[in-house]
Structures are given as C-alpha cells and as structure tokens.
Amino acid sequence: MSCPVISVLIPVYNNWELTRACLEALAASDPGDDTEVLVVDNASTDATPQACPALGRSLFGERFRYLPQPVNRNYAGANNIAAAQARGDWLLLLNNDTLPQPGWAAPLLRAFDEDPRLGAAGPLLLYPPDKDGLHRVQHLGVVLSQGSRVSHLYEYLPERHPVVSRPRRLQIITGAALLIPRQRYLTLGGLDEGFINGFEDVEFCARLCREDLHQRVIPEARIIHLAGRSEGRRDSEAANSARCFRQCRHLLRMDEPARWRDDGYQPELSPWLTLAPGLPPTVRLRLLRQAREGLAALTEAVRGEPLWQEGLLLLARQQEAQGRPGDALETLTLAARLHSSPETLLPLLAFVLRMAPEDARTIALLREELAGYLITPEAREARLRALQAEWLDAGEPALAARTEALRQDAAAFFAGPHMRLAQALQTDGMPLPSTGHAG
Incomplete structure (x- = not known):
C-alpha cells in the first residue's frame, strides 16, 4: 500500500448512527485510494465497537483503521492519537456529525498551492436542506467579536448569498472539518488536551496565527454539518472559554466588524x-x-x-x-x-x-x-x-x-x-x- 496523501481523523463517542452516516458519505464522496480513514473510539458504550470496524473495512478496505481507547480522550486527545499514527502527508480533522460531499478534497489541497501563508483550510459547512431544498451556512469562518466572544461568520445565510463565495483570510476556522499538513500539526504540538470538547480549535488556530499563518474556508469544498449532536458538547463551555481567553487574548484580534465592512x-x-x-x-x-x-x-x-x-x-x-x-x-x-x-x-x-x-x-x-x-x-x-x-x-x-x-x-x-x-x-x-x- 502506498503512503496516503490525506489521513481523515474521526473521533467518536457513541452516536453510532451519526458515525455510520459519516463513513458512508465519506466513501460516496470518492476520496480516492490516496486517502486513509482513522476512527478513534473514545470508549463508546453503544453499537460503535461492534459495528464500526466491519463497516469501515467494507467501505475503505486496508485504508481504514479503528483505534479503540480504554477511556474517553475527548476531541483533542483523540485527534492527537490519530495524528501520531497517520501515514498521510495531510490531516483532515473531521467530526462524525458531518456528511462530506463529492469533490471536497481537491479545492482544499489546491488552496495550499495558491497561498504560501495558509496555515489550515476548511470546507464550507452547510446545514441539511430545509423543506424547500435550501442549504444554509453553518460555518464560513469563525470571528472574534465584542467581549472576546467567538461566533460563526454569516451563520444561517443561504449558500447562494454573494458573501458566501468571497475569498477571505481568517484567524480561526472550526475543527469540525480542518485540513492541515501533518508535519505542521505535529510541530505545533497538536490540539491542547486541556480543553474538553470545545475551543481547542480556536486555541490551535491562534498558535497558527502566532506563526504568521492565516486560515481560509474554501467554498468550493462542501460538507453537510448536522452540528451539535455530540454528547456533552456544551458541558464544559465556560471552563473551555476561560482557558482559551487566558491563552489566546494576545494572539487574536477582534475582527468581526472588519469582516462585515469588507463585505x-x-x-x-x-x-x-x-x-x-x-x-x-x-x-x-x-x-x-x-x-x-x-x-x-x-x-x-x-x-x-x-x-x-x-x-x-x-x-x-x-x-x-x-x-x-x-x-x-x-x-x-x-x-x-x-x-x-x-x-x-x-x-x-x-x-x-x-x-x-x-x-x-x-x-x-x-x-x-x-x-x-x-x-x-x-x-x-x-x-x-x-x-x-x-x-x-x-x-x-x-x-x-x-x-x-x-x-x-x-x-x-x-x-x-x-x-x-x-x-x-x-x-x-x-x-x-x-x-x-x-x-
């Protein structure tokens, strides 16, 4: 087996039906033989340990690895475990509540060729279609606003709105779907495991900014994000936010008003x-x-x-x-x-x-x-x-x-x-x- 180009890292904890749909959508998106998939199971107690290995192998063959953990290592720890074992030159951090759409990989890789100061890139994340078939924006980038509050830029705008397709440099993008060179991820020390399922992506992007790198969302790459389905997603939000503010306040600047003016x-x-x-x-x-x-x-x-x-x-x-x-x-x-x-x-x-x-x-x-x-x-x-x-x-x-x-x-x-x-x-x-x- 040749060395894969992209290693897709998917941390999971229960919610087998979400993981199953994610893996099936990833396979249907035709990522190619130069992609491997690593699922890190944070000690799931549902059907995941029994069902995931078999489905993964049936969809991806030898390009799939199932990495069960004896305890819950949370989002940061699970990604760090997978990154250390990945064989690809690139890492795609991917939530299990996502549905990758065909053609997601090429635009992300191309963005790095076009932008030498690009630290990490992510796809446009969209909510599932409404009753009229309209997709709305879930993630087009993260901005810092008054009170050191972080929020998704233009969340809920329709995907065809003109601002959605505009190129923009960002400080922060979500870790729900983030592509980065594997060596860069490892050199930065991976995600900070002091965070518990929240804000670790903000802090990680702040470290990229410290290296004079910026982030981008690439609208041509699209992934459906069901959003907020992870167990305990908000349980530690106050502690995560406080930790992030302590570590990042000198690395990030308020940029929400500037993004709006640009548009x-x-x-x-x-x-x-x-x-x-x-x-x-x-x-x-x-x-x-x-x-x-x-x-x-x-x-x-x-x-x-x-x-x-x-x-x-x-x-x-x-x-x-x-x-x-x-x-x-x-x-x-x-x-x-x-x-x-x-x-x-x-x-x-x-x-x-x-x-x-x-x-x-x-x-x-x-x-x-x-x-x-x-x-x-x-x-x-x-x-x-x-x-x-x-x-x-x-x-x-x-x-x-x-x-x-x-x-x-x-x-x-x-x-x-x-x-x-x-x-x-x-x-x-x-x-x-x-x-x-x-x-």
Whole structure:
C-alpha cells in the first residue's frame, strides 16, 4: 500500500448512527485510494465497537483503521492519537456529525498551492436542506467579536448569498472539518488536551496565527454539518472559554466588524448592546422601495438579503395576515437566528403565544433568553464603559462613539424599550413590537 496523501481523523463517542452516516458519505464522496480513514473510539458504550470496524473495512478496505481507547480522550486527545499514527502527508480533522460531499478534497489541497501563508483550510459547512431544498451556512469562518466572544461568520445565510463565495483570510476556522499538513500539526504540538470538547480549535488556530499563518474556508469544498449532536458538547463551555481567553487574548484580534465592512455591511450596536451587520442606507432604501410593490416583491427582497431585519419582520406580519402561520413562524425564526436580540425574539414569542400557547417549552425558552436582556442601570453603565474601552483598543472609533451615545441615552432606554420588555415578560398578552432597533 502506498503512503496516503490525506489521513481523515474521526473521533467518536457513541452516536453510532451519526458515525455510520459519516463513513458512508465519506466513501460516496470518492476520496480516492490516496486517502486513509482513522476512527478513534473514545470508549463508546453503544453499537460503535461492534459495528464500526466491519463497516469501515467494507467501505475503505486496508485504508481504514479503528483505534479503540480504554477511556474517553475527548476531541483533542483523540485527534492527537490519530495524528501520531497517520501515514498521510495531510490531516483532515473531521467530526462524525458531518456528511462530506463529492469533490471536497481537491479545492482544499489546491488552496495550499495558491497561498504560501495558509496555515489550515476548511470546507464550507452547510446545514441539511430545509423543506424547500435550501442549504444554509453553518460555518464560513469563525470571528472574534465584542467581549472576546467567538461566533460563526454569516451563520444561517443561504449558500447562494454573494458573501458566501468571497475569498477571505481568517484567524480561526472550526475543527469540525480542518485540513492541515501533518508535519505542521505535529510541530505545533497538536490540539491542547486541556480543553474538553470545545475551543481547542480556536486555541490551535491562534498558535497558527502566532506563526504568521492565516486560515481560509474554501467554498468550493462542501460538507453537510448536522452540528451539535455530540454528547456533552456544551458541558464544559465556560471552563473551555476561560482557558482559551487566558491563552489566546494576545494572539487574536477582534475582527468581526472588519469582516462585515469588507463585505459591504456596517456594524451596528443596538441599545440592547448586540452587534449586527447593518445594511448601507442606499441598500435599505432600495429594498424598502421593492417591498412596496407587494408581498411577492417583499419576499424576493428578503430572500436576496436576509440580513435586512426589518424586512423579515414585515414579511412575517404579512404572511400571518394572509393566513400562512407556518411561513410566518419560519420567517421569525430565521430573523432570531440571524440576529438574536429582543428586537427579533419578542416578535417570535408574541407569535408563539398567539398561535401555539400550548407550546410551553418554546415559550419558556424564549422567555428565559429575553430575561437575560433585563439589566440594572449600574450594570449597563459598567458594560458600556467596558465596551467603549474595548472598541477603542480594537481601533473602532465609530463603535466607541456609539457606546458613548448609548450611555448618554440611558434614561430613555430604561423608560422605553427596557420597561416594555419587563412588562412583556409579566404578561401573556404581548403586542407585536415595532420593527427596527428599539429605542
């Protein structure tokens, strides 16, 4: 057997059906004889130990290896074990809740030939198709935002949106599907096993940045990501985040506003202190004019630019008025996913209370999330001062000025939108809030 070019590393812990689907999709994607597959089993207690070796060999023959572990080594440890035993020149770290699509390998390898400072590359990760067959973005890169928060860039945008195909240099990409030269992975020491199933990819990419390397997502390479199916995925998030901040704060810079500006959007800080990509005034005016032509035109406008928040809320109201509650719920849910804040969560909660008051679980979850926006004047003042310092340090004077304006407008905020939110959470008969930023 010749030395494989790519070694695909798949850590697993239970969830055999996910692993089975991943292996079958990987085989169907036709990776070729120059690819080997290593499954590291973190002491699964389900059908994995019995079923995985047989299926792997049937799909990949001698190019498959099953590496059972006596204890759970978590995501970082499992990848490090596989990397040490891999025979390929390249490593593809791959979650078992993914479905590789045909042609994923060549664009990733080609990216390294085209970019000598490329540290690691990943495919475009997409959610499974919705009822209309539309794929939405799960991962197009990770960005660092205010409060040292990391998030997926443009998550839930449709795959055909123009920003999806734009090339961009990134600090961070997800470890759910990450290609890197094996020797580089080993030289950096692999993933930090102090993390427990979270943030190890952020810290690893920070070390790549320290070596003056950047990362990229290659849209031509596509993988479906079911996302969030791993057992215990969020159990150690607070500890992982704190560890990552301690180790990476001097290696990474806030880049979310810059990414938005590169794509023609304007970072907007709301009175609720949420940050979102806003549309330029000329684009918003064009969409408003298009929306006046009727429901079909409004629907088309929103499909073309889902980041137009007021358009989504307007469309939901018109869909409900026309007796299409299912469509209205989908529109409101998308608005909340694209920008989670009281501006989108309140309309969604009001709709559920009107149309499905028996859905106690959804109502409770929405109320809990909204309650997190209630804040004392003293806490908001402290938060705004911290944000202002953070924006100035990041070289964002316009956002620093916006925080100062919000500080000066505190009385109006607490007498207006904050009071309305508090009152709304005390009653089930909530009015549908107006569109646009509260306040």
